[in-house]
Amino acid sequence: MLKIYFDRQGHAERVVVLLSSGNKERDNACVNHCMKMAISMPRIRTRVSGEIWRKLTIPPDAVLTEN
Numbered sequence: 001m002l003k004i005y006f007d008r009q010g011h012a013e014r015v016v017v018l019l020s021s022g023n024k025e026r027d028n029a030c031v032n033h034c035m036k037m038a039i040s041m042p043r044i045r046t047r048v049s050g051e052i053w054r055k056l057t058i059p060p061d062a063v064l065t066e067n
Contacts, residue, residue: 002056004056006038006054008041010038015035
């Protein structure tokens with residue numbers, strides 16, 4: 001389970017591992033995959049706090065591709 005923080009342009013700026021898979025290489029691959037993410041920005045005044053984040057769970061059988 002990962003928590004991804006986004007900047008004001010909607011690009012990932014940091015990733016925090018909340019729950020490890022037990023495999024350090026897999027965790028690093030998931031973090032690298034999430035650092036390439038981008039989201040559409042929410043409308044103005046929809047942010048509750050100053051940070052924009054999403055929580056993501058990657059299933060153990062998911063295949064992470066290199067783009």
